[in-house]
Amino acid sequence: MPNIIPPTPSKPNGKSAMIIGAGPAGLMAAERLAGDGYAVAIYEGMASAGRKFLMAGKSGLNITHSEDLETFLTRYGQSRECLEPHLRKFGPDQIRQWCTGLGVETFVGSSGRVFPTAMKASPLLRAWLRRLEGLGCTIAYRHYWTGWDDNDNAVFKTPNGEITAKSDITVLALGGGSWKRLGSDGKWMEILNKAGITCNPFKPANCGFDVNWTDHLIEKCAGSPVKPVTLTCGNQSVRGEFVISKNGIEGSAVYAISATLRDLWLETGDATLTLDLIPDRDLTDVTTRLSKPRGKNSLGNHLRKSLGLDATKTALIFETTPRDILNDPAKLAMAIKDLPLKITKPRPLDEAISTAGGVAWEELDENFQLIKRPGTYCLGEMVDWEAPTGGYLLSGVLVACKLDKHTK
Ligand SMILES: Cc1cc2nc3c(=O)[nH]c(=O)nc-3n(C[C@H](O)[C@H](O)[C@H](O)COP(=O)(O)OP(=O)(O)OC[C@H]3O[C@@H](n4cnc5c(N)ncnc54)[C@H](O)[C@@H]3O)c2cc1C
Numbered sequence: 001m002p003n004i005i006p007p008t009p010s011k012p013n014g015k016s017a018m019i020i021g022a023g024p025a026g027l028m029a030a031e032r033l034a035g036d037g038y039a040v041a042i043y044e045g046m047a048s049a050g051r052k053f054l055m056a057g058k059s060g061l062n063i064t065h066s067e068d069l070e071t072f073l074t075r076y077g078q079s080r081e082c083l084e085p086h087l088r089k090f091g092p093d094q095i096r097q098w099c100t101g102l103g104v105e106t107f108v109g110s111s112g113r114v115f116p117t118a119m120k121a122s123p124l125l126r127a128w129l130r131r132l133e134g135l136g137c138t139i140a141y142r143h144y145w146t147g148w149d150d151n152d153n154a155v156f157k158t159p160n161g162e163i164t165a166k167s168d169i170t171v172l173a174l175g176g177g178s179w180k181r182l183g184s185d186g187k188w189m190e191i192l193n194k195a196g197i198t199c200n201p202f203k204p205a206n207c208g209f210d211v212n213w214t215d216h217l218i219e220k221c222a223g224s225p226v227k228p229v230t231l232t233c234g235n236q237s238v239r240g241e242f243v244i245s246k247n248g249i250e251g252s253a254v255y256a257i258s259a260t261l262r263d264l265w266l267e268t269g270d271a272t273l274t275l276d277l278i279p280d281r282d283l284t285d286v287t288t289r290l291s292k293p294r295g296k297n298s299l300g301n302h303l304r305k306s307l308g309l310d311a312t313k314t315a316l317i318f319e320t321t322p323r324d325i326l327n328d329p330a331k332l333a334m335a336i337k338d339l340p341l342k343i344t345k346p347r348p349l350d351e352a353i354s355t356a357g358g359v360a361w362e363e364l365d366e367n368f369q370l371i372k373r374p375g376t377y378c379l380g381e382m383v384d385w386e387a388p389t390g391g392y393l394l395s396g397v398l399v400a401c402k403l404d405k406h407t408k
Helices: 024-035 051-058 069-074 077-089 092-101 122-134 188-194 215-221 252-268 283-291 299-307 311-320 329-337 392-397
Strands: 016-020 039-043 106-108 113-116 138-140 144-148 154-158 161-165 169-172 199-205 225-233 236-244 248-250 271-276 339-343 354-359 376-378
Touching: 016 024, 024 039, 024 122, 024 169, 024 392, 051 122, 069 077, 077 392, 092 106, 092 113, 092 392, 144 188, 188 199, 199 252, 215 311, 225 252, 225 311, 236 252, 248 252, 248 339, 252 271, 283 299, 283 329, 299 311, 311 329, 311 339, 329 339
Parallel strands: 016 039, 016 169, 039 138, 169 376
Antiparallel strands: 106 113, 144 154, 154 161, 199 354, 225 236, 225 271, 236 248, 271 339
């Protein structure tokens, strides 16, 4: 049996807290509030908790990152300022300790990403729910929040009809707008907008992009990785790998550059990614190697023998490069180091790993409390911040903040 060390709850403080949304943000808020002596009731629209968290577990549950904290903080871009004080209190080290406290050991993978040893989310979620139960939290499933009534009660649609509830503190932890089938449908945005709270429209984050591939390329390469490769868009360059899909491109390097590429596409309606297909060799070296006589070798064979390019990279070159360039070694070398790939659009929001957009920072105080509704907090992916994959998303969701009704 894992050694589960529950937090010690302080004495009941006579106050109640309502958490809406049983994803990681809501469950962490429940844990903190119960620890502070609140009577906590969690309401969840789905029939079980943490469905997206469990889905994240299918790819190993990259729960945080081990890089030094200063570099880690840069991953939150423009939202760093708002998240930093909370990430400093509950950052990568604390997340790992918290996992250990739940009986789940973690390890640092070769890329610095942190995973539970079991590479899945279910043991952690089970232990977490047990801890919350031990702290006296209740969870009502199939309770879908539809807004507030005229008396400011929260209204829930349930299998037994509508119910209302009120509490001293309300935490909205309703998630972003992707993977709707897992529960976070983003419909809360309309409710908050109606309540006069500014929410910025959702945008796909950590997403793939469509490319107008020929049928030939799809047939030959769909599902194949392109690696190693450096992708460049504007001032950002990312080295790594991506996958050719039947619609376009996806995978870690694409996700890492996706915010820049998406914003360029949204601004101009047009965006091109530049690929360096041979990042370990400089242009002179590539030119010299390509200029050697190829004898009876086909161009594909010549690329393989002289540069070690595999069939997928070669197919990409043939797909995107005009014939006159293919026949000129110096120009071809430049193309291989600087291959333009026009994307047509980001993949749909629902497919994205995460979403940008959501409750605007200016609506929240420094503890994520809605300034226009003191006592109501918004936490997790529903707030307008984004971060790349690498454990930064869950780290940003689990941040510590003081959940205690206060006005400025
Ligand atoms: C395929 C995939 C893989 C991922 N892998 C990783 C990873 O390895 N590492 C990482 O850091 N992040 C990963 N993420 C992202 C991570 O899972 C999310 O950032 C995180 O789950 C967001 O937590 P949250 O609590 O804010 O929202 P959610 O997890 O979306 O939880 C929101 C909850 O609110 C409920 N809800 C919504 N609306 C209502 C309503 N009206 N009434 C009642 N309940 C409602 C939902 O049902 C849901 O349970 C991944 C995401 C996906 C899709």
